[in-house]
Amino acid sequence: MSLQACADLVRQSDPDRFLAAMAAPVPAREVLFPLYAFNVEVSRAPWVTAEPMIAEMRLQWWRDVLGEIRAGGPVRRHEVVDALAPVLDGAACDLLDALIEARRWDIYSEPFEDAEAFDRHIGATSGNLFWVAARALDPSADEAAVRGRGWAAGLANWFLAVPELEARGRMPLPDGRADAVRDWAEDGLRRLGAGPVSRGARPAVLAAWRARGVLKRAAADPGRVAAGALRESEFRRRFSLLRATFTD
Numbered sequence: 301m302s303l304q305a306c307a308d309l310v311r312q313s314d315p316d317r318f319l320a321a322m323a324a325p326v327p328a329r330e331v332l333f334p335l336y337a338f339n340v341e342v343s344r345a346p347w348v349t350a351e352p353m354i355a356e357m358r359l360q361w362w363r364d365v366l367g368e369i370r371a372g373g374p375v376r377r378h379e380v381v382d383a384l385a386p387v388l389d390g391a392a393c394d395l396l397d398a399l400i401e402a403r404r405w406d407i408y409s410e411p412f413e414d415a416e417a418f419d420r421h422i423g424a425t426s427g428n429l430f431w432v433a434a435r436a437l438d439p440s441a442d443e444a445a446v447r448g449r450g451w452a453a454g455l456a457n458w459f460l461a462v463p464e465l466e467a468r469g470r471m472p473l474p475d476g477r478a479d480a481v482r483d484w485a486e487d488g489l490r491r492l493g494a495g496p497v498s499r500g501a502r503p504a505v506l507a508a509w510r511a512r513g514v515l516k517r518a519a520a521d522p523g524r525v526a527a528g529a530l531r532e533s534e535f536r537r538r539f540s541l542l543r544a545t546f547t548d
Contacts, residue, residue: 302382303330306337309380313340317507324503331436332503334383338362339429341380342399346406347468355407359400366393366400387436395428411471418474423447426454430504438500446505448494452515453508455488459518463528473525481522488515 310333311318317339321332345358368375369385370393388396402424405412412418430450434441458472459481465472473481492512497505514530524530 302379303333305379306333306383309340310336313344316510320506320509321503323506328437328503330383331387332433334380334387335429335433335436336507337380338384338396339399342403343406343425346403352407356404359403359407363397363400366397369393388432392432392436395432398424399428406470409469409471412474415474415480419451422451422454422458426450426457430507433504433507434497434501437504438498441498441501441504442495445495445497446501448491449497449505449508449511452488452492453511455484456508456511456514456518459485459514459525460530462525466526476526478522481525482519485515485519485522489519 307318307321307329310321314336317332317336321329321336324332342359342362345362346355348358349355365376365378365381365384366388369388370390375381375385402421405421412421427447427450430453431443431446434446435443462472475481488511492508492515510532513532517530517532518525
């Protein structure tokens, strides 16, 4: 039941990752749905309240969960936690803890210090999530190849979110000039081809299925990022997932 609850949460709150998980083999979904549900809970925690202290407490709750899983003793009951705990080892808990720490940026309105800080944020959030999923599915997976796809997917999702983040008073890009946006998009496209991903880890990188199209459009016309004009047609969107399923 906890796995079904995770799937339902992802379907409602993160439809792109839900489709990616459904395109994966059934055994892989036991890893992907709990991780993606965890990511939903953590990513939305800073936005459900205007009080920074409450948002910090929500994120700390999940850090405490990871500490309990890492310690190997009793773990609090929660429909996501019940399915997540068997998926994680100590190293995975550390990676997800770093993901939560990065999500604290969402609580406050300070801009990124520089391009390197922005790069680290994408790596700690999307990159860590991809790598935790991949190493759970295949401990021998190539970390650089997985992280490259995770970073590219994170950047694409970030570009898609820029108008909403700006509407909420955030400064999502350290440099919003066209040349900088184009450089990031082209960097993301390069990282998508960082190397082959093992067959066992392939379900973990299916979540990057929209990245290539989004980043290509951003590279061709950086103004589309701020304008919120990066989304593709529904046909092209579904075709992107089909292509990723058979080619990545």
